[in-house]
Amino acid sequence: MENFEVIREDRKDISILRLKGFLDAHTAPQFEQAIQDLMGEKRFKIIVSMSSLNYISSAGLGVFMGFIEEIRENDGDIKLSNMSDKVFKVFDLLGFPALYQIYREETEAEAKYNQK
């Protein structure tokens, strides 16, 4: 049973990954692969949009942690958007808001990239 999906959209130099379903230790490798694919293509300006993400465990949060340093070293970032309150709570419990920019809408994250 497939209960997780990553849908990618490239807009100029920005890539949006829209997460759908349940992100746990079983599905995290799929998300990890999507990030690695972007890095392989030297696309470091990433927005992870989560309006259809129902669930996240620490395995999913680990993917954000594992690559952010290298992405920022390449003048990129992972900006987060469209989180439900439920998903935000998990990020918040672990202190992610101090290290990651979190936006209500994808467009706000996109505008932030375009400001530079």
Added chain:
Amino acid sequence: MKMKHQRYRLKIPSITENLHLIRDFIIKIAEKAGFDEQNREQIALAVDEACTNVIKHAHKYDSRRLIDILINLDPQKMQITITDKGTGFDISKVKDPDLQKYVRESRHGGLGIYLIKTLMDDVKYEFNPGIRNQVQLTKYIRA
């Protein structure tokens, strides 16, 4: 009708594919216990984290192994005991995470134990590698 002591048990192959089933099982019982949605989801997340640890660290992704989940429900609390006979690691020695350090070191893990401790009211461990490792998670039912 006053709820009496009830026991539920799930023995399930130790594979990440089953995490979804484990969470559904926990949510159903937490609902029966009268927990609201937020608490049901917190309990399910804590159990997911504990089972993920068993699959990764105790059983090292050996799908022939089983995770044993026992739930005791009484009018005061829901208590979940997760048992494995794998190598495991001593959870009591795990420090609280330093997110900035983890990010600097590009670490992918180390957050699960902290989440379990934060989400549950009481967490107890028993660590006997190869014999029996147990983690007991308790959430109290508040009227």
